[in-house]
Amino acid sequence: MKILVKDVNKRYIQGEKEIMALQNINLDIRENCFSVIVGPSGCGKSTLLRILAALDYPTSGDVYYDETNICQISDVRRSALRRQKIGMVYQDFGLLPTFTAMENICTPALMDGKKPDMAYIMKICQILGIEHRLHHLPHEMSGGEQQRTAVARALVNKPAIVLADEPTGNLDKTSAQELIALLMQMKQEFHQTLLMVTHDMTIADQADVKICMDNGMLCHS
Ligand SMILES: Nc1ncnc2c1ncn2[C@@H]1O[C@H](COP(=O)(O)OP(=O)(O)OP(=O)(O)O)[C@@H](O)[C@H]1O
Ligand SMILES: [Mg+2]
Structure with a gap:
């Protein structure tokens, strides 16, 4: 699936203050392409990722998945799209605290009414080195183990789009x-x-495309 970002702006209002978190973002992300977003803390990377994941709306502008404008569809369709097409790794992991690692990993499949593919799950957990932690609760795991659990969860539905915030x-x-x-x-x-x-x-250098951001805007590297 390709992603097209058209004239996206995001403004946060905090009391009297306005924060222009994203300004005039235009991107064309090809299907089957590995892209990285780099830039200093606070430049808008997570804000952009959340908008691309249909977790938040831009103040203006549009985001297309193939031909679908995800900013113009109903909340129900957006939720379905998130479940079926997107795997997201959150910057703060976002694991459910009362669920074990395995239950967390299976959640996106169960929410979509699918039976989790256990052979596939065990394969990715082994590669991620968390196969011996699957019955632990998040607070019983290290930060790195929680992060790798979040990655397994993002991959469980074999999504068309994988969005990962500093995984x-x-x-x-x-x-x-x-x-x-x-x-x-x-x-x-x-x-x-x-x-x-x-x-x-070292990771950014392995990507097909490097997207550089500064102060809410795209910049040339
Ligand atoms: N919910 C919010 N309300 C108000 N301001 C926000 C909100 N979320 C983010 N911001 C502001 O928007 C700007 C961009 O934040 P964002 O989290 O996208 O940065 P980032 O590039 O991901 O930073 P980091 O590398 O530290 O994770 C920052 O100035 C931040 O303070
Ligand atoms: Mg961030």
Whole structure:
């Protein structure tokens, strides 16, 4: 699935203050392409990712998945699209605290009325190195283990689009590289469009496309 971002602006109002989190963003993200978003803290990377994931609306502008304008469809359709087409890794993981790792991983499949593909889940958990932590609650896992659980959850439905907000932020160099290798392998296998926020230039250099942001705007690297 390709993603087209057209003239997107996002303004946050906080009391008297206005924050222009995104200004005039235009992007054309090809299908089956690995793109990274890089830029300093506070420049709008997570804001953009949340809008692309249909978790938030732009103040103005549009986002298309293939021919569908996801800003113009009903909330019900947006939820269905999120469940069926998008795998999201949140910057703060967003794991359900009373669910085990395995229950967290299976949630997107169950919410979509599907039986989780256990052989596939075990395969990705082994690659992610969390197969021995699947019965732990999030607070019984390290930050890196929680992050890898969030990655497994994002992949469980074999989504057309994978959006990951600093998915290697809590990992050592070797685990980070293994995770990237997994995401790239899944991208090839399921023809996914992969978009990742990262501060890690070793990872950014492996992407097909590098999107640089500063102060809510796209800039040239
Ligand atoms: N819900 C909100 N209400 C008001 N301002 C917000 C909100 N969310 C984000 N912002 C502001 O919008 C700007 C962009 O935030 P965003 O989280 O997108 O940055 P980021 O590039 O992801 O940063 P980081 O690398 O630290 O994660 C920041 O100035 C932030 O303070
Ligand atoms: Mg962020």
